[in-house]
Amino acid sequence: MTPEIGHILLIVFLVLSFAGGFLPLTSVYLNNQTFEIPIKKLAFSLFLLIFLSFLSLVYSFLIDDFSVAYVSQNSNTNLPFYYKFAATWGAHEGSLLLWILAMNAWLISFMFLTKCSDKNFTNAVFSISCQVMFSFCLFTLLTSNPFERILPIPPLNGADLNPSLQDIAFTIHPPLLYFGYSGLMIPFAIAVAAMLFNVDTKEWATYSRPWTLLSCSFLTLGIALGSWWAYYELGWGGWWFWDPVENAAFVPWLLSVALFHSLIASQSRSVFGKWSILLSIFAFATSLLGTFLVRSGILTSVHAFALDPERGVFILGILGFFVIGSLLIYSLKDFKKDEVKPYQLSSKEFGFLLNNLLLVILAVSILFGTIFPLIYEAATNGKQISVGAPYFEIILFPFALALGLLQGIALYLSWGVTSSFNFLQRLTLESVSLFGIILLVLFILFDNLYLSSFATIFLACWIVAGTLQVSKKRNLNYWNFLKKRLAVTFAHVGMAILVLGVGVVTSYSIEKELILTPGDEFEFGDQKITFQSIEDTLGPNYFSKSANIIFEDEKDISSVVTEKRTYTPSGQLTTEAGIVTEPFQDLYISMGDNLEADIWSFKVQIKPFIRWIWLGALLIAIGSMLAGLNRIQRS
């Protein structure tokens, strides 16, 4: 019964969200009270419906109801209960349900936390959000119903959750990303509502800013977790692969970062009003586009979803409807001129403009690189090409450099015109000193300096010095000053730490393929590696060969286990890397093939500073989260 209840709740949700999508707007346009509905109550009921519907799917997973097709495809009696729970969003159908739930959670938070004086405006935001949720719900019910049954004779056991998803980071990575993606619905709805009701740039930017920041924070967390997962689960020791699906998340992230920066200027100075509207639309559009690319099966990637071309058409339809619709409003509307105070090249406004241009061009280039193989395939009648890391790295580097340099001076700039650039001297002095200290530390740690890492390390120092702004405020109460700017300090220093991590790890990493039998030793860098033994182990739903490895240097000895797992229900193989984490480096070993009886191949790597990448991302997420929550509190 439970799946049917969930199904019915979803249908009720569909009907109510349809009503919510049209009635409030109708009442505004006809100026007729009869269509007016209590939108807060409706929003709350919608949330309850989708929440219970989601719970009923969770329940079907927990009780192993394999008569539900989705459960039988993604679960198994031997799966530990927490993975059964997470399997709810482990594939396409269930993740859509979570997506709608997330959109609804954002909508409710917006309606209860952001106080708008203009009732029409709130009604419009609500209606547009309802329309988006309606389209997703329709999509779910028509093409991807998670409650479909296999009757009359259900399978006795399920096919199991994809083994590489059976991992703690990977169970929370999708929800965080979905919250990030779906959160971009709010700035989109606000932008469209602002166009419909001629809301002042200042005003709607104020409403939009916290929600953009929060979505961005979730996106950051989701992407970072995905990267961390790929690092220890895929067994290559890489942390970013320029996989189409990673790009599909990276592009909306870049646009959301651009958007909240441009919103700062819009809110404070009424500038970039139209630009911010376009960015809001495109940030949302790229998050839908990512969904489309992943789930229509037109791009191949490690994130394989069950492919169904019908779904692709549907998502494209949703994307087309909302984006073309809103751009149509944009192109037809007569924007009234905001009163803008003039600004010069040296102003903060111009800084934001430059930041936005760089971020947007970067986003477009990455998007282009992602879609180009498709264009090529179509143009050459089926010849395949892959655009890989070299293209993206060449593109990324100059933009990252320019953005980082800008980031260093950005906080010193003033609105209108920056009267003095004296800070440059101090800034240079501070960042060069920091640069020297870091080089010294690196030299002590690794006995080596690589020229190739100098640019990124200096950039990191430049950003840190620029963020802490010691030279600007050195006579005032410095700690109070930093505390007031806690959010931006977190986010910008986080970016510096990330840049530093990337710079060091790309230059200082070493790796080697080894062939060992139990008892063998190998000298690698300053480490002595011992392959102690190999054993068979048995997990709840897998069996594995696990190798015990010992890393030994002058100071300490640590032992790790690396495994090759075979998941019994599906027969799939996964590699579990063995990782020793030290403050400044990771010792990483992953098991390769069984060459002969007891002879195994291994890949061993030393990855200095790699943790700093995710630490940086975490700080960025905390920073934008703080900024978002702060803004909500203030409004």
Add this chain to the structure above:
Amino acid sequence: MKKLIDILPLIIFAILIVVLFSFLSNKNNQLETVLIDDTFPKFSLSSLEDDSRLLTQADISELPALINVWATWCIACKVEHPFLMKLKTESILPIYGLNYKDNREKALELLKRDGNPFEFSIFDFEGRLAIDLGVYGAPETFFIDRNGVIRERHVGVVDDKIWEEKFAKYLYE
């Protein structure tokens, strides 16, 4: 007259949508092979019984026939097994096995112990043919008519009831 720059985003995006749509229809043609009423996909995989013997679609020669996706790790397949044996002993129609992501030794052992209802089994360790067929999991059964066209598929255990409802009608066509 609106300024062109205000309409530009709309035009660019509309083009993008059209381009993406055309990719999608390209891909559709390729994906349709997995669907009902199409010929069995081409493959070239080793036989379960003899890894040096290469099987192709031409080896599925006695038609009409069933293709049954099975594996030793699949518990529901064990439930289905007696019914397949019954089809075999009553000589109703030939069944070809598709051994899916399995261990060769274990699979052969199972067939030796419980009986082998299959003419032969295709050993699809990486699930390549299974992907072409759009297999959800095991067990799964496809009906191939005398022209080599896939007419019906069933996900889950086939028993007398399913046989009568879904498959029997194609046998006497």
